[in-house]
Amino acid sequence: xxxxxxxxxxLLAALPGCRDLEEPEPPARAPTAAAADGEMCEExxxxxxxxxxxxxxxxxxxxxxxxxCEEHGFPESFCPSCHPERGGRPxxxxxxxxxxxxxxxxxxxxxxxxARLAGLRFAKAVERPxxxxxxxxxxxxxxxxxxxxxxxxxxxxVRAIRVDVGAEVRAGAPLAVIESAGVGADQARLQSxxxxxxxxxxxxxxxxxxxKDGVSSERDLLAARREREDARAEVRSxxxxxxxxxxxxxxxxxxxxxxxxxxxxxxxxxxxxRLVDAEDLVFEVVDPSTMWVDIDVPEADLSLVSVGQxxxxxxxxxxxxxxTSTISYVALAVDLRTRTAVARAPLANDDxxxxxxxxxxxxxxxxxxxxxxxxxxxxxxxARGVHLVxxxxxxxxxxxxxxxxxxxxxxLVSVSGRVKAGDDVVTEGSFLLKTExxxxxxxxxxxxxx
Amino acid sequence: MRNLMTYLVLSSTILFVSACxxxxxxxxxxxxxxxxxxxxxxxxxxxxxxEDWCGEHQVPESMCTRCNPSLVAAFKATGDWCEAHGLxxxxxxxxxxxxxxxxPPQKKGH
Numbered sequence: 030x031x032x033x034x035x036x037x038x039x040l041l042a043a044l045p046g047c048r049d050l051e052e053p054e055p056p057a058r059a060p061t062a063a064a065a066d067g068e069m070c071e072e073x074x075x076x077x078x079x080x081x082x083x084x085x086x087x088x089x090x091x092x093x094x095x096x097x098c099e100e101h102g103f104p105e106s107f108c109p110s111c112h113p114e115r116g117g118r119p120x121x122x123x124x125x126x127x128x129x130x131x132x133x134x135x136x137x138x139x140x141x142x143x144a145r146l147a148g149l150r151f152a153k154a155v156e157r158p159x160x161x162x163x164x165x166x167x168x169x170x171x172x173x174x175x176x177x178x179x180x181x182x183x184x185x186x187v188r189a190i191r192v193d194v195g196a197e198v199r200a201g202a203p204l205a206v207i208e209s210a211g212v213g214a215d216q217a218r219l220q221s222x223x224x225x226x227x228x229x230x231x232x233x234x235x236x237x238x239x240x241k242d243g244v245s246s247e248r249d250l251l252a253a254r255r256e257r258e259d260a261r262a263e264v265r266s267x268x269x270x271x272x273x274x275x276x277x278x279x280x281x282x283x284x285x286x287x288x289x290x291x292x293x294x295x296x297x298x299x300x301x302x303r304l305v306d307a308e309d310l311v312f313e314v315v316d317p318s319t320m321w322v323d324i325d326v327p328e329a330d331l332s333l334v335s336v337g338q339x340x341x342x343x344x345x346x347x348x349x350x351x352x353t354s355t356i357s358y359v360a361l362a363v364d365l366r367t368r369t370a371v372a373r374a375p376l377a378n379d380d381x382x383x384x385x386x387x388x389x390x391x392x393x394x395x396x397x398x399x400x401x402x403x404x405x406x407x408x409x410x411x412a413r414g415v416h417l418v419x420x421x422x423x424x425x426x427x428x429x430x431x432x433x434x435x436x437x438x439x440x441l442v443s444v445s446g447r448v449k450a451g452d453d454v455v456t457e458g459s460f461l462l463k464t465e466x467x468x469x470x471x472x473x474x475x476x477x478x479x
Numbered sequence: 480m481r482n483l484m485t486y487l488v489l490s491s492t493i494l495f496v497s498a499c500x501x502x503x504x505x506x507x508x509x510x511x512x513x514x515x516x517x518x519x520x521x522x523x524x525x526x527x528x529x530e531d532w533c534g535e536h537q538v539p540e541s542m543c544t545r546c547n548p549s550l551v552a553a554f555k556a557t558g559d560w561c562e563a564h565g566l567x568x569x570x571x572x573x574x575x576x577x578x579x580x581x582x583p584p585q586k587k588g589h
Contacts, residue, residue: 076552078549078552079552079553079556084549086541086547086549086550087549087550087552087553089526089527089541089542090541090542090550090553090554090557091553091556091557092526093526093527093542094557094559096556096557104553104556104557106556106557107556119555119556121555121556121558122555123551123552123553123555123556125551125552128548128551128565129565130565131544131545131564131565131566132563132564132565132566132573133564133566133573134545135535415565431563431564431565447573
């Protein structure tokens, strides 16, 4: 404590000496913080922050960049005499917003003893594999493997409707009865084929007997057999045609349209008496026990997303609920308009709460191929819009590194910038160093800590 | 309590010193350390000359935004500014590690 007081006394004693120092060429006007942010120099008619008359040191920069009007002693690009239309302002914003200390600004204590007295504490920056989330819009859709879109098996007229939208049906449950001329034709064809088969069977038996007696030739027997097999094939064909549409082999020319899966009727696009064609979608049945969530992954994040990754979903229509699943499919093509690709996750829908076209947000947990560098939160200082971490370069010197903050893990926060794993970063006392770098930015000239 | 006192003492000394340097940085530096003075150009150094050199930041002194932050506006006005690192693009070794900023050679006879 006594040493500290002596140190203060010595510095105070040195102060008058400092005050005696004079600027050799005082500028015409001392710059102010406000001047850098849009104030005009009334005397010279240019923006105060870039007034080369008030701040002659700026002239070297403009001259080095070739932006100089020798005649009037202003930057050529906004010389008030040559370009009065520009109002003495550069074309770009030169305000000091965000002008934190430069990356790499050094802070040096004059002695190691002073550094020790500052009571700085350090921690090692550490490296960890990163896991981050890709967040994208999501929408619920039907499970494409559990949707039945049902057409008439044969054109005809709807004679009866057995179910309506919303009805729960079993597999094979009747949906509608359709009377079809095609069914009648197939029934007639079956009848004809059966008769032909009867005749062919009898002819074959007779020819076979004659052959045994040596009356008929082998050729006749083969012809009779071929006719019998043709007739049998025709019968099978006609039966299959009727069986496919679910019509009886004889009688009424009507057939019953049935549901191929168990589920809920979601569409009925016909009515009694309506003529329906084979291409018409007349019913849709959906099994909602499982739904899909399609997540629109932006093009830029696609390389991070793959099958098997965990995803959590929140839906606008189901507040307070969070669903989890895994990615089962990532689309091979990017949508030309939205520049996104679909990543799909199936969701069990045991309570029926999920409905198609619900909108929400999906968070896919992805493993970033890069590793993250983490530092204690206390090591991060904010100065004029930028985040700084101070890295120890030697016992008495430190360097400010501009960083961008990433996700936090407890007391650690990931940073991107020129901080490496293993760097000694200042935790306790980093505020003191920040103060020093700001001292530089307000015009002190260097960052020596006495 | 001891740490708090240390901060107060150091902060107060820093404030005094910075106030001093703001008035006359070029003259105050030698009084604190001659090594520091050797790193910076004399006040009368001609821009673009060998003498116009900031040894601390390895750029011409007349172009050193870290020593003279008022130059920042001029670099911004000429489109030579790296927002990410707070330096002129032409001096930003983080963005362009191949960048070479060479000190002009001494004129013969010096």
